[in-house]
Amino acid sequence: MEKTIIIANWKMNPCTFLDAQALISEILFGTKDTKTVNVVFCPPFVYLQGLIKKYPKAVFGAQDCFWEQQGAFTGEVSPQMLKAMGCAYVILGHSERAKYLGETEDMVQKKVAAALVAGLEVILCVGEKEETPKDMPGLLVVYEPEWAISTEGKGAADTKLVASRVAAMRRTLKTSPILYGGSVTSSNIASLIKETGVQGALVGSASLDACEFFNLVKNAAA
Numbered sequence: 001m002e003k004t005i006i007i008a009n010w011k012m013n014p015c016t017f018l019d020a021q022a023l024i025s026e027i028l029f030g031t032k033d034t035k036t037v038n039v040v041f042c043p044p045f046v047y048l049q050g051l052i053k054k055y056p057k058a059v060f061g062a063q064d065c066f067w068e069q070q071g072a073f074t075g076e077v078s079p080q081m082l083k084a085m086g087c088a089y090v091i092l093g094h095s096e097r098a099k100y101l102g103e104t105e106d107m108v109q110k111k112v113a114a115a116l117v118a119g120l121e122v123i124l125c126v127g128e129k130e131e132t133p134k135d136m137p138g139l140l141v142v143y144e145p146e147w148a149i150s151t152e153g154k155g156a157a158d159t160k161l162v163a164s165r166v167a168a169m170r171r172t173l174k175t176s177p178i179l180y181g182g183s184v185t186s187s188n189i190a191s192l193i194k195e196t197g198v199q200g201a202l203v204g205s206a207s208l209d210a211c212e213f214f215n216l217v218k219n220a221a222a
């Protein structure tokens, strides 16, 4: 059986490298005996190199990348750079990038192609509006409805809804893993895994609290 995959999307947190180090140390300690779950850490770009060096056994991903590998693209980071640094994954198409930065579907598709060429595994976020992508080696798809993100206590999407969306996506996607994202916590992860057919989760807020996150990982394994 494929291992469950839990991805920690730290977004633009925490504010210092020291805090990032403290968070990952505590999580790694708390999850050291959980062997049936693959955990991927996606910190901000600026912490990646330091964390990869310090925690060589942990698995890392970036939160975005550009669609070219090199050149005059001020402020951008290429998939090749991420791969060379030791990143295994990259999150692409997150709804916050469309909402705050105007990222389009066309940009996302170019990024996906470039990331796969560079040898990164792509964690592609798909909301209610985007079409289900086709299977590609190295692709993981996350069903992440925008309205379910960071609901602060109102909870994740209903498991019946997630199950029906996953079943619909499975008509197109035969082999790529499908994950769920949006207000996943240590309390709802077990039912999401058991009742919806997802292979894991993309976790935002709950990945910033070490105790909450390692309980989430443990409950994903249960």
Ligand code: 13P
Residues within 6 Å of the ligand: 009, 094, 148, 149, 150, 151, 181, 182, 183, 184, 202, 203, 204, 205, 206
């Ligand atoms: P929350 O877990 O905070 O809802 O964030 C979900 C998300 O956007 C993960 O990428």
